[in-house]
Amino acid sequence: MKRAKGITVTREESIELGRLGDYIGFRMRRVQNHLVKAFEAATTEYNLRTGLFSALALISANPGISQNQICKITNLDKSSAVQIIDILEEKGHAVRKPSKIDRRRHALYTTPAGEEFLDLLFARLKETEATALAQLSESELNLLKALLDRIFTVLK
């Protein structure tokens, strides 16, 4: 079963993963790389900046959220958040309004155009994942989610 670890690059040459193959991190990264690339390929026309999709989705799910709160969830730097919200405002997908509870903050809201765009992006994401995860059954998918959540909960 040694072959199972190898990846055939050409007909002749097989490359061993060695110890690398023993780690969850490496296996997750491989899958993650593919999912990210597939989603990027499906959304090249929108030239999505990293973090923009998550930011817009979080604003939609939490009307009035602040830039700082987005940073805390997404591990984004606050200066990157400024750039991303700038883009969202330029494209008319979100707006900054003054916060009523803290005048230092901006309260962020999606626009109708932003919601439409978000629907579109989620549709693309769904297609992307459906293709990638087609080989897993419903219960296996739920299992995978549950395991990932268990790990995440501990890490937090």
Place this chain on the structure above:
Amino acid sequence: MKRAKGITVTREESIELGRLGDYIGFRMRRVQNHLVKAFEAATTEYNLRTGLFSALALISANPGISQNQICKITNLDKSSAVQIIDILEEKGHAVRKPSKIDRRRHALYTTPAGEEFLDLLFARLKETEATALAQLSESELNLLKALLDRIFTVLK
């Protein structure tokens, strides 16, 4: 159970993930972010460049491997590979030798120092993952690996 999706940022404010929480990609990224950061924190002293660890591990597992073969496995660009192998050579962890089968290629080999360094890095990785994955049982870990591999096999 609505609260289960929220992440408490302060005592008062809970942030909803909304539709984002429905996707495997988002859940994997969260976990992946943490694993990567934990490993980086455990190896800051070595100032590891992205891809360097994988490259060294692949050279170790495949003595005589070419730069191009490494690129194919790791999704690294060939110009990035040059930089990484340069660093590995400077630090005395790997060497380029002329390939006997193709004079365009370099055949890459680890040095004893490189193997020692690799042992050290794998030990750090093992500790990192052990902490992160402590809440999963042996069988759950194997299950997670198997599911990730099933997905990867299909993607390839």
Place this chain on the structure above:
DNA sequence: TATTGTTATACTCTATAACTATA
């Protein structure tokens, strides 16, 4: 003609620090 490795370059993303206005 195509591939391996190299070099140079430009672009994106990230990290940092200094600044303002508020708390």
Place this chain on the structure above:
DNA sequence: TATAGTTATAGAGTATAACAATA
């Protein structure tokens, strides 16, 4: 004093294209 947001800047990573040597 600390926090939210802004700005500017430098660094790291990635992508691209042009090139030489070899297949």
